[in-house]
Amino acid sequence: MLASLLDSMADSLVCSVELEKTKGITVRVYNESGKLTQTVILDGKSITIKSQGEQKSSTIIQKEDSIISEVKGSEQTSTITQKEDSVVIKCKSFQVDAETVSVKSSKDSTHESGGKLTVTSQKDMSLTSSAKAALKSTQAMDLETNANLTAKATQNVSLSGLNAELKGTTKASVASDTAVEVTGVKVDVKGKAQLTLEGAITSVGENITTVKGQLVKVEGALVKLG
Template sequence: MSALLCRIELNKKNGIVITVNNESGNIKHTIVLDNDSITTTSKGNSSTSTIKQTPDSVTIDCKTFKVTADKIECTSNQATKLSSGTDFSISGGTTFTAKGNTNATLSSTKVDVKGQAMVNIQGAMIKLQ
């Protein structure tokens, strides 16, 4: 293991820059604290990940984003959007619930609904075409 090149820059105009450079592994970590944001960057040979925090947002750009926890709760006061450029899956180990207070829509070219024991459909009016 080679020595790391570590540098801390303090500048009243540009803020603080902390750099840890692993030249033998071609990995460079940088933390920049400036007048607008905190930016953490990890750069290697094939990819770079960045976390940028401002007073009103946190943005994460990376190749793989992974969260492991005993419990996860996500809440937004306005709209929430999840999307994927390719496959997208959701699963629940015991129970899976999806609910819309006003409307719920499921659409695709092909839709399969399966139940191992029973499939129950309820509604004031059911329309099949």
């Protein structure tokens, strides 16, 4: 009987209700065994609900124009502040785990990371803009795929750099429905095994032209030299 009474006293709660004309109503429940104090305050301006432990606490403050939720630990604090035109979340780690996520804004949207930003998809991914689109990096940029890569524009395409290289491990082709131009202060065209220049009308050289080889062969139905 005595042990049961002592256990009952150990689990008992200390409850109080305070009423004041200027401070409103305060309801407080203290759990001695759990070292936890629960408090509800109604002061005519806001409603405050707080659960206070030895090192951690959670608080909800509700006013006519805002709701603030705070969870405070020994090292970190997270808060959610909601007003009529905004919701602000501050925390160390923010996670969303859902089957489907949809985020939509009628005006501008900004995604900014102070560290590394990673976007990953296990299936198809698409980025679409109804206006201009820009992809820019202040350092090196890689574009890589394990399958085909297609870049297409209905108008002009411009690629520029200090050095530009187009390389195919088996074959490289440059084609146009009308004209192809290769221009430079110095232009080298080399074939490690064979080089062929062919056209219905072929012109080589302007001021000084040198044709050189261990064997030079010029042939045609009509050949004019000089």
